[in-house]
Amino acid sequence: MIRLENVTKAYKGNVVALRDVSADIQKGEFVFLVGASGSGKSTFIRLLLKEERPNSGRIWVAGKEIAHLSNWKVPYLRRNIGCVFQDFKLLPNKTVYENVAFALEVIGRPKHVVESQVPQILDLVGLAKKHDNLPNELSGGEQQRVSIARAFVNRPLILLADEPTGNLDPSTSEGIMRLLDRINRTGTTVVMATHDRSVVDAMRRRVIELDRGTLVRDQVRGVYGAYT
């Protein structure tokens, strides 16, 4: 589903974000990407979305080598990938319902599909009663649920989450993790970048650890700080 082969990414001024990273993530896996701030987790995720290009190495996402993807095809790549962020990235002037419906409208789904899918997914994330609220009327955990609903509503093959629990308290984080776990059980590959130790330790899933851009650990049922 996702494969990186000797990927190196350096930003201007010779800041190396990723150094010769190789990884292979199968369909349906749940992978934690751990490491301190600046270890390259976010770059890892941005590369998969083709928001950045690697300096060297090759990347495959959903069966396609993305370096060979022309610019106008990038939107179609992103339709296979749901994204969740620490800061939610909801549209502040659209309601909960509209924020989720937006993801379907953007990819040209017909009206009846939007009208049946959106309530269903809002039900799944436990926000059935908050359809008409604006994001700023919700708690952080609820906002993150909306953003997960938006990421998952078109049933992507892959869900990328960049510090999804970074702004949330432990009990709210637990709820979010249960939701991501549930999505993973439908067959969706989940890659989650985090430095939330308790979350990683509780889930006991595959852990890929980055340290200043270098992959230092890839463990099948890992915890956050095995060797550190």
Add this chain to the structure above:
Amino acid sequence: MAIKLDYVARETFHNLKRNFLMTSAAVLTVAVSLALVGGALLLKRGVDKATLQWRGGVELSIFMKPDSSATESDAVERELRAMPEVKRIKYVSQQAAHREFQEMFKNSPDFQESLTVDQMPPSYRVVPQQAEQVELIGERFKARAGVEEVVYAKDQIKALLKFTRILQLMLWAVALVLLLAASMLILNTIRMAIFARRREVAVMKLVGATNWFIRIPFMFEGLFQGIAGAAAAFGVVWILRNFAQHAVRNVELFRQFAVSTTDVASTGVFLVFVGAMVGAVGSAFAVTRFLDV
């Protein structure tokens, strides 16, 4: 890739409503800038009109010798009538010239009696098709048999032509500069409005919207703002023109500047066209800055 019309319509309408302040700013900017452009354009039309009338009033006089024969003056008249450059001619007989002379000097009876009808030169008053042709026509008849003198206001005509040409050029330049400034101002306002919504654009990209899908609602917004602003500008220009024309309706000099309703309407169409283009194309360019993959 099908972009649904109801999506575009809804998105455009909602965004216009939700970004009411930015929308108003853009519409107002378009209105003010284009009203200035429209004003300059109409002023130029007015000068064109007035120039046409001034130049239409330019004429020359060919004075025959008082003792010239009928054959000689017939020859001059025939030649004048045959010339395409001549618009119309008027023959002033010795009697008519004498009457004019009497009228002109009616306060000095001594002088009045100094000339008899026989001594008055008959003349042809010639109006050319174009003011510039006065000299051409005049030169041709200077040496004709029976012609005493050809009189025209050479320097005045030249000065008038030069002045109106410069005035027209200046008004063109002013309109052009205003148009450019208006375009920049409108573009900048649109860019600011879109900059305020770059987050929204980023989210659209994230969920897999194609660039045109993002761009088109913005273009329709720009189109709407441009047309609304231009329409307001047109209204302002229209009212000001009626007001100005009404105010100067009894002043002979200014009446020549009067522009017709057709002129105002065509200027209005031009303004709306410019508004729509700058709005739509400007938005498309402005949003492209935030679309880089």
